[in-house]
Amino acid sequence: MSLSFELLKESGPARRATLTLPHGEVETPVFMPVGTAASVKAVPQDVMETNGAEGKGAGIILANTYHLYLRPGHELIRRAGGVHKFMSWNRAMLTDSGGFQVFSLSELRKVTPDGVEFRSHHDGSKHFFSPEHSMEVQIALGADIMMAFDECVETPATWERTKESMGLTHAWAQRSLDYWKEHRHEVPWHNELDGSHQSLFGIVQGGMYKDLRAESAERLVEMDFPGYAIGGLAVGEAREVTREMIAHTLEYLPKDKPRYVMGVGYPDEIVEYARMGVDMMDCVLPTRAGRHGLLFTSQGRLNIKNKQYAEDQNPPDPACNCMVCRRYTRAYLRHLMHTGEPLALTLASEHNLAFYLDQMQALRNEFDQAE
């Protein structure tokens, strides 16, 4: 079984489904924590397996192709048996294409129709990513889901510039698809997991233009990917625009395949988008904010470094049942953060991840119980 997407229930545009992948089942709508360099920052894998009110942990996590390509190198991970074995995570995983990171290196890159030349942010060394090379790297990493190599247009961009960039994304999507079909048996666990392989998702671009978003979705659907992502959002535009682009694009995506909005968002956003019919989302926010002392709670955002929490003996979120909120106080977390103790990063990240995971769990429970 390489990928199956079983719709369990629909409620208006929202969907409740089970996504079955080579490394396990994922209940959707799902939030996917980001493990950039094959580690969800500061959180051990056993916590990722058990975190959250129901103790179920995360069903799927992300890793970043760009980071793992540079360090430790995709061939090293291939030789280790793939990223699951490398990091000891036996549940589902997804890798991005490296495109977004490469395009973020605005000073260090050069785009041609063939691909992107860029310099490492570590040592300035020169590298080249083409759709084929991104696929090769992602097959070596061996996540359950891999992403087509796309161009992310700068924002704001004119209609003409966006259309041109979108054309490149479509050409690269086809090349990604061709390479994947020819090489997908090369994934490190192909034989071990009964001849199953990775699944490739296409990425809809089109910037903030509805006609281009529709065209991009239609063009990718023609190519027939196992799943579709909506990319190029949450890059600085107003949240209302993000919402509008998602709603508009979803209309053009098939109902029987998973739909993934990349790189969003705040807790209320992921709930909102899931209610609109998005199945999968990822974001660095819970861990990144946590490392800076920003906690997401049922009472809103809370900067645990503030003096007002110095003697607050309540849990970070009194309504939260995560392992952090069951054991520690705001006063203790504030102290850890204030003194620069590494445990601060761990506990704040764990709580924020639990908050995100629990929000989606609550939403799934709501869908399950709906008439």
Next chain:
Amino acid sequence: MSLSFELLKESGPARRATLTLPHGEVETPVFMPVGTAASVKAVPQDVMETNGAEGKGAGIILANTYHLYLRPGHELIRRAGGVHKFMSWNRAMLTDSGGFQVFSLSELRKVTPDGVEFRSHHDGSKHFFSPEHSMEVQIALGADIMMAFDECVETPATWERTKESMGLTHAWAQRSLDYWKEHRHEVPWHNELDGSHQSLFGIVQGGMYKDLRAESAERLVEMDFPGYAIGGLAVGEAREVTREMIAHTLEYLPKDKPRYVMGVGYPDEIVEYARMGVDMMDCVLPTRAGRHGLLFTSQGRLNIKNKQYAEDQNPPDPACNCMVCRRYTRAYLRHLMHTGEPLALTLASEHNLAFYLDQMQALRNEFDQAE
């Protein structure tokens, strides 16, 4: 029950005992991990409760009075109910007197017979520690065991200078004892734990001079402390000298009370000293070394950052059964360390602590099984 020390077995100079304290029983000989600022660096409390081959975790941990006095402040911790509640650690704890840290601030301190004036290493603010104030702070923190306020002589020091410093330590020991006896009912958990209180240990000084060590031990034993520590060792002297001073001093300490050697040491040292009759030891080495990528294993020390481990799919220590060695490879730890992932600190510290705890567990098992 404030403190009981039940000798279970003796084997030559070595002893196997159970130390019962207000927050639990401690099987000795014991290694006490250091939680400087009320956190064993990078290791969550639930791991400290379960770490090690037998899953028993640490029976007792340390916290540093100097650090907690400065941040978050002992009165804040007193109001939180003591350091156990503050950090959510319900097993035994020990605090040092702050003396060693204060004396380490060589540029920033001024010693008088009354006490030590020093400047904070954080902000340069001026503070004063006397024996009475150290006791007051330690009672507010509320660890199960507190330490007398002593002067740690610089090393090397002449016999005369060492004798003079030792005299100050003895005067301060008596003042510590007097204050403790008068105020020990003020510990935050006094009523909650059935009127039990903290226990104060005296600290033998005397530098590297056998006659002074003997005199110091005899003088402190006359004062009748609930337990005795040997301080002022592992401060740069040859290891043979450390060993000789410990062996010599132990002869002057009563057999029916716990004996604690402060701030040692490497894994083979703690085993050696336990075999000589030491009951308690503490050291920052397992966590500090771990944060720098130095792992203690059954095969010796291993710098996990070395390139030779880049593709080593073995556990950090193949003979270790800790949660890190059961799950992760050297290659993964090397990658985490190399990329600066915070998880590297956590996993390396957890393994090193398990290695220390397991060494002492093995020694206790050996003593238990001996004829």
